[in-house]
Amino acid sequence: MSLKVKDLRVFVPAKDFDESMRFYEAIGFKKNWQHEEGLAELEISGNRIWLQNYYVKEWAENFMISIEVDDVAEWWRMINDLIVKDKFDSIRVKPPKDEPWGATITYCWDPSGVLIHFTQSTV
Template sequence: MIDLHASDLRGFVPARDFALSKAFYRALGCALEWSDEGLALFRLGTSRFYLQPYYVKDWAENSMLHISVQDAARCHADIADLLESGRFAPARVAPPKHEPYGALVTYVWDPSGVLLHLAQWDSSSGSRSGQ
């Protein structure tokens, strides 16, 4: 087996409207670490991801980020309040749902259709959370 000596893994997230998506992720609490006209680097906790002003509908609507959170219900309420203004349309949020793999998940679709899984892990399934 090859040992890459990897120290970080960052995904690329598409954005139909780069400015709107940057504002959306900042409103969700992601810290914008760096940006130019062709790429933005966000940090959320100890993880990072790139946002890029490139959009293909099928790609965006099949992209997902799984984010472990402390309180999926609180996330739902806060994000529903945020989206109520219509500022981030067509972003949307669904109420938390218990999933068979042991998490309570609030699903959020960003303005480009990327699906975020905000997963609250119960104490018996903590090993699956990656924490």
């Protein structure tokens, strides 16, 4: 038997679907399609997520996404600029931090409280 995974996507919760959509598009995700009932496939660099108009606080605030990038400092600057320029009052971002497991990480919370790890390998 040969079991192969052809694709893997996660369903990302959205407290305010339109605000979350605006955020993910602002950081570079492209909308492939959107269903009228609040489900959209978003893609960045060949990686896809499904943003859904569904929210449970305890779930959203314990949901995490890790995105490996080449330059974590650039991502931090871009997201920090979005907070100021585009008035994303509901997102937070921390400056890059060297972690002991061999990565520099910028922690960002999306409009629903989902924690995104923008990670750059240091090993």
